[in-house]
Amino acid sequence: MTPSLPTRLADAAESGRVVSRREVLAAVGGAAAVSWSRADARPMADATGDTSVQVRVYSGSLPLRIRLRSAVAGSDGWPPALRDALGAVDDALEQVRDYARERSRLESPDLRVERGGSVRLARSAVQRPSDVVVPSFEAVLDGFHRRLRERDALTGSTCHLLLCWEPLNYRVGYGGTLSPNAHVGDDADGTSGDALTVANVGASERWDSRDVTRNMAIHETLHTFLSADVVEAVGGSPCDHDLGEAVRVDDETLRISPMASAYAGREEIGAGTRFHGTGCYDHSAFHRHGGTEGVENWTYTTDLSEATLEGVTRYLERTAGP
């Protein structure tokens, strides 16, 4: 790896998606379709409104020192950072289930989180010479997609979350998604309805904290359950990040929810997450934002904002609708 540290570690992938969203606002995240699950040969939702969606979480290749430490600790091969990331995603979906149930929506939401094992990325068809040193986000996602196809793991209604360990890969940044596999159940272009997303646990662990790792794992997962039209209907802005919130706890402290993570701080090194996201955001359009004036401390909560809960619930209702 090049000794020069990334000058800007951020949502490289999201940047690609969001820039195109800015350019063609309404074109991205368009019609989600009811998709069929190959695994059980039934529609993603039946007439009673049942919703069956999986989030399958995979570990990417881990550095030797991390693997050794996990082995010594007698764990199951997943270091604490990955287990915590997976647990955070599980907790986030639990919040969605509770939110929907309390409002008698999504009658039988079957939102499951499960481990998908370890994956060594396949060589990507989009790989360029420069990708050998620092793989591009496109190459990572393509290699991931190829492995999933090889394993026959695509079901039509699954979010596949790759927890990778690339602390110096500024092209992957904190992670993200890319069209055409950016939304669960969106089979509009015939690509199966599975969504692929990446959370760079190595980056958040190296540059930030375990709290940021948890939040970014949730953040990158929920991108696949939030399309621009649903987000705009809920929050008045098509940007997923604006559904997040940054709440003043005291004069110097902001508490940041998952969708706002990497976007709630000032656009400078260390004002919030170490690196600021490069995707869309507008603090004045956030669900709640207390401002960054005088803020020196940044804390993170895995509690989803109400706007995020509403957005994901609406997305699932529409995706699972008749």
Ligand SMILES: [Zn+2]
């Ligand atoms: Zn994002």
